[in-house]
Amino acid sequence: MNNADLSNKQGGSNNNNSVRAQAGKYLTFRLADEEYGLEILKVQEIIGLMAVTRVPKMPKFVRGIINLRGKLIPVIDMRTKFLLPEVEDTEKTCVIVVQTQTKDEKLIMGIIVDTVSEVLNIVQNELEAPPSIGSKLDNEYMLGIGKVHNRVVILLDLDNVLCESELNIVSSVNDNEKVNEKNHDDEKYYENEKKVVNG
């Protein structure tokens, strides 16, 4: 399973036109104007948005932690993650609790989406490879594209979207931007201080 994924991934990066998605049921949700799909087996449950506790020093797309019946799980703001414009939460905003698989562990986390649409059955001939250009998202994130009737659904590869290396990269980028700005300032102060004292 893992190996297959890996080789698929490599195939995907070499050849952008491969379809990694499989026919089956997908949970679709909306973010801004686009419709996305998740493999149904990855979805644990859907819950309404509840009070989120911010975790400091995390990349911006990590909205924080919620209490899911006694378990603490992080929630990811998908809009921020996909660099879409931020909007106020609405009544329809909800959290999809998903199970992702990284190299060595299973993680349970929530993703915040604008609204959940439906469970869609996509058959093989409705699947298409992700376009090689013209998409904001990296092809790594996509399993493929589903064309059902007149709708286009982007099928996400959640393991890749939420995998830790991805988080680390983004977090270091964000670090350089502004999240830890203040902290860096502090450090500079100490350095200055020492210089002054030593001088």
Added chain:
Amino acid sequence: MSTNDHDFLFGLRESFIQEVHDMLLMISDILLEMEHGDPEKKHLEKIIRFFHNIKGSGSAVDFSHLASFCHKVEDLLVAIRVGNIEMNSDIMDLLFKTTDTLKDTLNKLNSNHNHTPDFNNIESLVLEKLQSQKQTTTTRTISNISNSNSSVQPSYPKQAIDPSAEGVLFHDKNIIIEASTFSEDKNILNICETFAEELVFADVNNRKSLTKLYDPIINLTAVTKEKSPRLSNYIDKLHRDLRIFITKQKQIDFYYSWYKEITAIIDLIRNPQHQNIKDIKDIKANASNEIKPTNENPNPSSGMIEHNHAIVFEIDQKLLDDFLADANEQLEILDSNLMIIENFPQNPGALDAIFRCYHTIKSSSAILQFNEIEKLAHKMESLLVLLRDLKIKYEGEIENISINCFKALKERINEIRAGNLNPSKKIIIKFNDIISAINRIGIDGKDEKEQNNSSTPTTNTNTTDTNTTVTASTPIDNMIKVNIDRLDRLIDTIGELVIAESMVSQSPDLNLISSGSEVFKHLDHLNKITRSLQEIGMSLRMVPLKQTFKKLIRIIRDVSKGLHKEISYTTFGEDTEVDKTVVDKINDPLVHMVRNSIDHGIESNVEDRISNGKAACGKLEIKACHKGGNIWIEIKDDGRGLDKDKILKKAIEKNIIRAGQNLSEKEIFALIFRPGFSTAEKVTDISGRGVGMDVVRRNIEELHGHIDIDSEKGKGTTFRIRIPNTLAIIEGMVIEVNKERYIIPTQYIERAVRIECNQIMRPFNGGNEIVIMDGENLPLFKLGNFYNVNGPIKNTEDGIVLILDDSGKKIALLVDQILKKQQFVIKQLNSMVNQVPGISGGTIMSDGKVGLILDAGPLIQGFVNQIDTYELNEKNNRRNK
């Protein structure tokens, strides 16, 4: 099917590992006891049974490496029991090492069932011992031959030593060839197998139990007759020897030499290819040796009586609990497989599973001497062998027997659970009915008849035996093994319930209801129930410190031996219950501390001790108790104590402190926990690198604990550790920084103050502010800034300053306000968010939201390290001038 089988095997292995783990613990206990001047044979027998059990179930779950290793150890132990190897400290060490190796192996097997254990090292040691024994026996027996030649003709019946049998047995290779044909015959092998097993469980001191050996030996005589009449004759002679031993009150040595012979023959049949002629010669030598004791007066000597007294087998409560839990499990497996086999009589998997169940039940009941169960299971096994070999079919009569057997067994187990260690008459009758029914089925009519005749009365005698020897025991708790994940989920859910309850009972909407309403009464009731539920939940994870203490005793033994120091120890409060996670984590630090106490604490020179007015033997005390929601563990030695001057000197040498710094006694003692600090001149394999105490401090901090040292030069040192009862709960202060709430464990908080303008010092370059408190200069840490909280208070005077203390390092932490002090259940953070500096975990607050727990220790240390306090002091001095 195959995956099913795989799963089944996996489950079996899991329980096997668990079981062996428990057994190893018991083995080490017994070994320790033996070493402490109690080298009684009964201990040895217990250990042999344990190893035998491990071997048996090990091969049942396909851990053949483990099984063959245990077999070797068993050989060694039997040699010790027989007296061929003398029990000395070398052997003791070897046995300890063996248990260690097995423990390691188990751990590895636990994570990977396909792990191939490497026993080469230890195995060669065991073999070496065995080898030396072989040599001594041969030399001894050679001298015996000459003895017996010159001695008077034995009173022992002459025809017993059939000259033809002897000739074949000991001069010919023919016997090996003949024996090799036996190894192809499953029936014979089986008989040998069960015989070997009976031999292991046979108790020399209880001659009645030896009568059990009649059955297999008669069997063996019968089955070998056809192919090798000479061997058969010889076995028959051994049979008569055994009867002589049992009835004529022969010396115990007689049995042992007999034992050696019979095992040699069994081994020969089982694996003739491994046997060489030298071994056969051994048998011969033993055979002639064995004549000798018969010369002796059969009247029992005074030593005889000693050997003869029956062992009162005290049933260990834990053993019994384990047995019952295990038996239950086995019965369940049996039940399901009986169902399968009823519908699909040809299913070999189910049959094998049943076989394994009975085997496990047999061996575990043998340990506890539930002889009637053992007997029944054993009989059932022989029936199953017939089934497996397709000699009979699972139908009609056989089916009835099997079901009846299962029912009877279940009834008996229930009886034991109810506290009835001795089987009731009803059960005995049932058991005997089944056994005779099985005997009737047997293919070899004549043989089985004989068995029938002898076995039924044996069961009776055995059961009456149990009646007299088993001491009455207290009612038995029902045990159930639960997966820890499920337990955690239960505790999580209880936590949720507590929150939900408090949210309901504190809801402002309740004000709308008139105060006389029934609702409040119900709410009160609900509150009580949730609280007791919470208490139960917490108690589920509690385990006694007993095992930890046992390990420590083992360490004391090893280290004191390695250093040639004599140590006596006392332990106190080993029944103190602690959360499972705490027990797991506290082990390491305690081990380090005990090692340190023995290595550094206790004087290496006995004269030093005596001149100081102390006993030559060093004393070590380990205590544990509960006090105020904490566990206190104390390790006290009466050694030379900590040398303050030496510590100070070393610390200055190593640049840990500066010369001229004024330190209190406690602070000086605390220096020994610094990494790299050691006053030892030499690095030994036990201590001296200055790592141990650092590990101690770190581990105890991880447990949110605290360590304290009391020491008096020349008198000794006491380490006192305080650890919260559970890792799952901490007491914390909720603080707020602009609507964001964080929890600071109270152990770090020295005090909370509102400070005046003149207590704050702002560096001229806009750097870090400094708070002056009672003459101390504390760096000010603004939590709001550090965590980038939007709009925290700007002025230090407006907020509240918490003085945090982590082993001597202090900072002032600025927060907006303090909300309350409360107990919190610590929750693990998802690996995605657990890298945040200064945050150790999360918790669920009383309103159901998530709160983050500050890991104050690293926060303080990290912050203080950034600002060198020394420089601050300097600056401060300059400013004051």
